[in-house]
Amino acid sequence: MARTAAPAVELDVAGRTVRVTSPDRVVFPARGITKLQVVEYFVAVGEGILGALLERPTTLERWPKGVFEGAVMATRADSRGDAFYQKRVPQGAPDYVETATIAFPSGRTADEVCPTEPAVVAWAANLGTLTFHPWPVRRGPEPDSTEKVDQLRIDLDPQPGTAYADAAAVAPHLRELLGELGLTGYPKTSGGRGVHVFVPLAPRWSFQQARRATIAIGRELERRLPDQVTTRWWKEERGAKIFVDYNQMARDRTIASAYSVRANPRATVSTPLEWDEVAAVHPDDFDVLSVPARLAERGDLFAPLRADRDPALDCDLEPALALARRDEEEHGLGDLPYPPEYPKMPGEPKRVQPSRDRDRPKDAADGAQERA
Missing domain, CATH: 3.30.70.3300 (Alpha-Beta Plaits)
Incomplete structure (x- = not known):
């Protein structure tokens, strides 16, 4: 007999209702962590994850089937895959999901999700988003805001x-x-x-x-x-x-945001640290199950990087x-x-793998190892 899917669950996220479909779907089999637990994680760390994404155009790294053995990420060369990067706002997004326009190296543009409230993060998590990739720019009133x-x-x-x-x-x-x-x-x-x-x-x-x-x-x-x-x-x-x-x-x-979940068997989280902690911890110390308590105890150590931070x-x-x-x-x-997909940039050296560069002298170096 086919397994009956669990009914959707509705969560109150800062006054918005976010619907979680297939809440019992196992996203991280090695830990038994379900989709509902992932969404609840993002709600629990709402202060931190929203601070990392606030007003920033954000690419969504979606794993709608979960992180299972053999799962692969779709690429430019092969669009088939179990996971993919969503660079344009998905169709059917709720009206509270705002966007920001960004320009790719090719010159093409896209409207990306631009989180402004915790419900946006929870909505994206319901779509299978584990890792959020915000740009190092913020949306603003000027047309060139996302260039700064x-x-x-x-x-x-x-x-x-x-x-x-x-x-x-x-x-x-x-x-x-x-x-x-x-x-x-x-x-x-x-x-x-x-x-x-x-x-x-x-x-x-x-x-x-x-x-x-x-x-x-x-x-x-x-x-x-x-x-x-x-x-x-x-x-x-x-x-x-x-x-x-x-x-x-x-x-x-882009780089995975603070409080993003990484697509590995342990469901680790990219976690802000104090400098004196860096050598004393291990990435496996921080995961979906442990980080909410850390954030509640320590506060958001990445708050000084928020888009609405003190300019000082x-x-x-x-x-x-x-x-x-x-x-x-x-x-x-x-x-x-x-990177290889970029157009040739002004002042850029030859973009060819050294072992395939027939014109490169055997003892040549690109200068990066200069010991001045």
């Missing part, structure tokens, strides 16, 4: 042969460097093996400036920790190091850009490759 970056996001990404502990070991050096540049960083777990550090900025910087500053910060960190850190774009050149993924600051490349918290990117100019003028270190 207001968060610098630094991704310490462990490469094969390294783990979270290696990223955590690099984090205090990054904090020190940021401090020298007048930048205040706020760390969080990625929910996987990495560490993310966000910096609040006044909303006036271009994507090109933010990316260039991130490259300069990564290169300086690499100079200080040559055996631990790399900025090499090509995987074949990175080695067992922590990669500073500077292209996460390129247009349309905003940092100045100019010292990091001065570091980038010094790299170029004194060491000849210019731009680095963009």
Whole structure:
């Protein structure tokens, strides 16, 4: 006999009724966590997740069938998959789901979900959204508001042969460097093996400036920790190091928000940390079942990054850009490759895998390893 689906459940979310369909569907089989529990998680962390998404165009990472063994993410090359990224507001969205218009590197535009209240997050979770990917810009009254970056996001990404502990070991050096540049960083777990550090900025910087500053910060960190850190774009050149993924600051490349759930068997959560916690914790410490209590006890450690934050918290990117100019003028270190789907960018070096570059001298380097 076919199993009868459980009736929908209605939740009151800050005065809105959000309907949860198939509430007993198991989303994380290894933990027995159901769809209703996932939606209830997002309601419980509403203060934090809304702060991370407020007024920001947001891509939805949807897993409507759950996170099961063998599940795959759809790609540009193959649209078939069990999960996908929703970059345009879904048809039939409730009238309280607001949008913001963003422009892709191709020049095409789209209206993305722009959360303004907790019910939007719960509604998206009912659609199978686990991870929210907000842009580092905020919606505003000016036509070019979504062109003005207001968060610098630094991704310490462990490469094969390294783990979270290696990223955590690099984090205090990054904090020190940021401090020298007048930048205040706020760390969080990625929910996987990495560490993310966000910096609040006044909303006036271009994507090109933010990316260039991130490259300069990564290169300086690499100079200080040559055996631990790399900025090499090509995987074949990175080695067992922590990669500073500077292209996460390129247009349309986003990082999982604070309090997003990650699509892994443990249902881990990307969780804000105090700096002195970074080396003492493990990503598996924070999941759908444990984070609500942490948020209730500790408050939102990423509150200084909210779109409606006190402007006095905003940092100045100019010292990091001065570091980038010094790299170029004194060491000849210019731009680095963009992701493959991007159009060729001004000043970008040749975008070809080194092992396939027939014109590249055998001992050539892209300059990222300069030890000035």
